[in-house]
Amino acid sequence: MDILSIVGIVVAIVAILSGNMLEGGNIGQLFQLTAFLIVVGGTVGAVLLQTSLPVFWRSMVIVRWVFVTPQIDLLETIDKIIHWSQLSRREGLLALEEVSENEIDLFSRKGLQMLVDGNEPENIREIMETEINTIEQYDMQAAKVFESMGGYSPTIGILGAVMGLIHVMNNLADPEKLGSGIATAFVATIYGVGIANLVLLPVAGKLKALVKQQSIQYEMLLVGIVSISEGENPRSLQAKLQSYLGRA
Numbered sequence: 001m002d003i004l005s006i007v008g009i010v011v012a013i014v015a016i017l018s019g020n021m022l023e024g025g026n027i028g029q030l031f032q033l034t035a036f037l038i039v040v041g042g043t044v045g046a047v048l049l050q051t052s053l054p055v056f057w058r059s060m061v062i063v064r065w066v067f068v069t070p071q072i073d074l075l076e077t078i079d080k081i082i083h084w085s086q087l088s089r090r091e092g093l094l095a096l097e098e099v100s101e102n103e104i105d106l107f108s109r110k111g112l113q114m115l116v117d118g119n120e121p122e123n124i125r126e127i128m129e130t131e132i133n134t135i136e137q138y139d140m141q142a143a144k145v146f147e148s149m150g151g152y153s154p155t156i157g158i159l160g161a162v163m164g165l166i167h168v169m170n171n172l173a174d175p176e177k178l179g180s181g182i183a184t185a186f187v188a189t190i191y192g193v194g195i196a197n198l199v200l201l202p203v204a205g206k207l208k209a210l211v212k213q214q215s216i217q218y219e220m221l222l223v224g225i226v227s228i229s230e231g232e233n234p235r236s237l238q239a240k241l242q243s244y245l246g247r248a
Contacts (some may be wrong), residue, residue: 005066005206012198035160035188039195042156047149058138059145065210066203072213074220078241081224084112085234093118093228107131107218111225121229128222136215143207150200157192161185220244 017027048056087095093116100112110131114124164185220241227237 002067002069008202009199016194016198030187030190032187032191035164035191038160038163038188039153039156039191042159043149043153043192043195046152046156047145050148051145055138055141056145059142062139062142062207063146063203066206069210070214072210072217074217074245077217077220078238080108081221081228081241082234082238084224085228085232085237088115088228089231089234096228107135108221111221115225115229119229121226124229125222125226128218128225132215132218132222135218136211139211139214140208143204143211145204146200146207147204150196150204153196153200154189154192157189160188160192164188216244 017030020027020030051059084096084099087099096112097116100109100116103109103112107128111124111128114127119127162185164182168182168185223244224237224241227240
């Protein structure tokens, strides 16, 4: 569980609501179903028009990373690779077959299986690099779905504001309807800007950072497996892998 994500959202919401109350407002004034439907519905509709179904579905899957981050421990990854290296030097590459069968991470398992099957180092490198690039590009596209939403949301909020003002202008002769129209106009703008800057853009930024960190972990696994295939000394391999820690 990523506590910072939860704390960040709570702090932002509490700060805004508290500021509104200090200015003499009340929470009820900020809740307008019409404005919410316009902003959220319009934003989702726009991004659905822009995005392919697989990418949109992937974005809905990885959004949980904001609160439940994937297991990306680079130090643990180094220890695991060095263990594989030492085991292969003692007992040969075939000793890694059992390790690959018990490996939970699919990327690691695939690399180990190629290693055990006797693939050439360059062949392993080529296949794993292609997979890393494919995964990174796909997940980056999914993260950018929220970035796109963050771009559309303020504009849809302005659209809601204009619609509210049109409603006001059409009811100038009926003072009882003026208040709700003006409220919808301004609250729609608040929703558009607030949702974009407090939720959507931060979510996109965090997801992109996690995707890059996952790619670094995969690159370490690639370097480790290729180095094992080439028979590199475990100590030399460890020093090489530790240089990746500065990129995280």
